[in-house]
Every structure is written in C-alpha cells, then in structure tokens.
Amino acid sequence: MNFPQLPKSTTYLITGTAGFIGFYLSKQLLQNGLHVIGVDNINDYYDVNLKYSRLEQLKQYENFTFINGDISDKNMIIETFEKYKPKIVVNLAAQAGVRYSIENPDVYIQSNLIGFYYILEACRHYPVDHLIYASSSSVYGANKKVPFEETDFVDSPVSLYAATKKSNELMAHTYSHLYKIPSTGLRFFTVYGPMGRPDMAYFGFADKYFAGEPIKIFNNGDFENDLYRDFTYVDDIVTGIERLIHHPPTDEVPHKVYNIGNNNPEKLMTFIETLERCLSNAMGKQVVFKKEFEPIKLGDVPATYASTDALQQMVGFKPGTPIEEGLQRFADWYVDYYKVKEINTLTQGSV
Incomplete structure (x- = not known):
C-alpha cells in the first residue's frame, strides 16, 4: 500500500520523546526531514542516563526542538501549542508500569489523567489534524477471550494503570464527539527492543544476570499454564x-482505537x-x-494476545518481527551499551 509523503511543513508534537517509543518515533520522523517538537520531563522512574542518551541522538537533528x-x-x-501550532500530536508521555501503579498511584493520576486532559484541551483550542495517543493492552484486564479485539468488553481493569488508560480512551472519545478532534488510541502490547525500558522484564533479566543475581519469574513455576505475552518489537510500533x-x-x-501487537503470543519461559x-x-x-519462581503479582494478567485485523485493514x-530477531538486536545493543564482558565478579565470583 502506498502512502503520501508527510508534508515537510507540518509540525509534529511528540510527548514523552525521551521515552522508549517516543524516541524511536521522533527519530524516524526526523530522518524523514520533518519538524519535531519533543516534550519530556525526564523523570527518574528509571535510569535517566538512558533517557539522556536517547535525547542526545535526537538533538543531532536540526529539525528537532526539545522542551x-x-x-x-x-x-x-x-504555550507550546500557541507557539508551534502542531498539526500532528502524538501523546506518549505517561507514567508507565502496572506494578508501580499499586505503589505510587499519585503520579498516574497526575500524568495519565490530568496531563492527558491538558493535551485534549490544547487540541480543542488549537485545532490539530490528528491526535494519536498511547493506550495499553492492560485495558483488557483478565479477559479470557483471545485474541483481544477492539470491540471486546474493557470495563474491568485490574490495575490503576489500566484504569487510567481506559479513562484516556473515554476522554478522547468525548472530546472527539464534542469538538470533532480526530483522535486515535493505540493499545500497545508488551513493547521491547534496544534502548528499551529497564523496568520491563526482559531488560531486568539481563540486568540481574550481569549482576550475578537470579531472575524472578512470576508464574509459580507452572510451565503448563505459563504466562503468555504478545511481545511487540519497537520498530513495528513505530511503523504502525x-x-x-x-x-x-x-x-x-x-x-478510533487500534491494537498494535505481534498477534503471536509467546510463553514467558520461551521468551526467557x-x-x-x-x-x-x-x-x-x-x-x-x-531462576526463582514466585506467585503472579497483583495487577498482572495471565495472557495478552492482540487481534490486529483492524490495523491491517x-x-x-501487521507487526511481525519474531522474538528471535528482536531479542538478538536487544542483546547486541545491551552488551555494547553497558560494555559487559562477564558476570559481576564482586557478586558472583569468577566466571
């Protein structure tokens, strides 16, 4: 399918531009010669050095403005909308993480609800051609019907994080109804890749290994009824x-709301x-x-599995990067970025 070139005069506002997906999307748009306004608060939810590393790459482009x-x-x-008048807005700024939302609920309300409300208000008063915003596969809760389809019931979230993402969809729908703001919500499914989020399991597993520590697997050691996840490589997310x-x-x-997932769930143990x-x-x-096996954590769900028919239509x-390919790219990046040669001898002894 052929698509028109994005007009070079259009200004793109990407929030969460120092984040994982925000970085890759911004970089792709910048490489296409487009003007990107990036917004990020560089919070310390995870290692800020990784965020600064992403930003340093983006700042090499003359067509990038960072706030x-x-x-x-x-x-x-x-002030940002008034000054730059973006026509495409992609809101990827949010407090992420299911488990962290149980420990620290305030930041989820502040960023995911109040922050998103301000984005909607700005799009109302400074009309945009398209608002795209991050939702999450977590809105499906403990849904047992698979694959998950956009028309499924999503009114039983099992974490505050999921509740904020479902709220974003409702808020966006309301503003689209009242003010005709063209908006699209994207339900991301377990995004991974190089320069990813250290709070994600695959990244944490690598960290634990090189620290000489065991990894914790939250499936009770039940290999027959293992957790399933629809792992989606970051390049597929950006293309979508x-x-x-x-x-x-x-x-x-x-x-509209679309799933973006790999449509091919893997057992957690297969992924490991x-x-x-x-x-x-x-x-x-x-x-x-x-490996250490523990009970499933509060707020986790047993399986995620995306139907991508609506996106493909x-x-x-349709996302399709196999985990062998995506994880190899992550592993190569990790070993190079952190310059790891062996397990930490202070914690593990000689290797």
Whole structure:
C-alpha cells in the first residue's frame, strides 16, 4: 500500500520523546526531514542516563526542538501549542508500569489523567489534524477471550494503570464527539527492543544476570499454564504509528482505537530461553539465568494476545518481527551499551 509523503511543513508534537517509543518515533520522523517538537520531563522512574542518551541522538537533528517539561503543567502545554501550532500530536508521555501503579498511584493520576486532559484541551483550542495517543493492552484486564479485539468488553481493569488508560480512551472519545478532534488510541502490547525500558522484564533479566543475581519469574513455576505475552518489537510500533498518521478518523465521532501487537503470543519461559540464547550469541559464551519462581503479582494478567485485523485493514500493516530477531538486536545493543564482558565478579565470583 502506498502512502503520501508527510508534508515537510507540518509540525509534529511528540510527548514523552525521551521515552522508549517516543524516541524511536521522533527519530524516524526526523530522518524523514520533518519538524519535531519533543516534550519530556525526564523523570527518574528509571535510569535517566538512558533517557539522556536517547535525547542526545535526537538533538543531532536540526529539525528537532526539545522542551523539558511535564504535560501536567497546563501553562507549558498551552504555550507550546500557541507557539508551534502542531498539526500532528502524538501523546506518549505517561507514567508507565502496572506494578508501580499499586505503589505510587499519585503520579498516574497526575500524568495519565490530568496531563492527558491538558493535551485534549490544547487540541480543542488549537485545532490539530490528528491526535494519536498511547493506550495499553492492560485495558483488557483478565479477559479470557483471545485474541483481544477492539470491540471486546474493557470495563474491568485490574490495575490503576489500566484504569487510567481506559479513562484516556473515554476522554478522547468525548472530546472527539464534542469538538470533532480526530483522535486515535493505540493499545500497545508488551513493547521491547534496544534502548528499551529497564523496568520491563526482559531488560531486568539481563540486568540481574550481569549482576550475578537470579531472575524472578512470576508464574509459580507452572510451565503448563505459563504466562503468555504478545511481545511487540519497537520498530513495528513505530511503523504502525507512522502509517496511522495518514488516517485520522472521519466518522461522525472521529475517534478510533487500534491494537498494535505481534498477534503471536509467546510463553514467558520461551521468551526467557530465547533471551538466554541471544545473550549467549552477543557474549560469545553460554548465558543461563538462575531462576526463582514466585506467585503472579497483583495487577498482572495471565495472557495478552492482540487481534490486529483492524490495523491491517486500515493501513495494510501487521507487526511481525519474531522474538528471535528482536531479542538478538536487544542483546547486541545491551552488551555494547553497558560494555559487559562477564558476570559481576564482586557478586558472583569468577566466571
């Protein structure tokens, strides 16, 4: 399917630009010669050095403008829209993490609800061609019907994080109804890849291994009824977003929601074994994790599995990067970025 070139005169506002997906999307748009305004508050939810490393890459582009700010700062958001008048807005700024939302609920309300409200208000007063925003596969809760389809019941979230993402969809629908803001919500499914989020399991497994520590697997050691996850490589996410930019909803209520997932759930243990092989390849020697099994954590769900039919029908694209390929790219990056040669001898002894 052929798509028109994105007009070079259009200004793109990407929030969460120092974050994982925000970085890759911004970089892709910048490489296409587009003008990107990036907003991020560089919070310390995880290692800020990784965020600064991403930003340093983006700042190499002359067509990139960075604003260090929080989307829950209403004045900053309004001033940004007033000054730059973005026509495409991609809101990827949010407090992420299911488990962290149980420990620290305040930041989820501040960023995911109040911050998103200010984005919507700005799009209302400074009209945009398309607002795309991050939702999450977590809105499906403990749904047992698979694959998850956009028309499924999503009114039983099992974490505050999921509740904020479902709220975003409702808020966006309301603003689309009242003010005809073309908006699209994207339900991401377990995104992974190089320069990813250290709070994600695959990244944490690598950290634990090189620290000489066991990894914790929250499936009770039940291999027959293991957790399933629809692991989605970050490049597939970016391709989906980039194509959807061309397709703002045109219905009477111009609001749509799409899954972006790999449509191929893997057992968690299969994913772990693949990561061991990929790290072994990157290190040139065998890597085997020490494993500890624990009960599933509060707020976790047993399976995620995306139907991507709606996305494919709209833009002719279906994520499909196999985990062997995606995890190898992550492992190669990790070994190079952190310059790891062996397990930490202070904690593990000689290797």
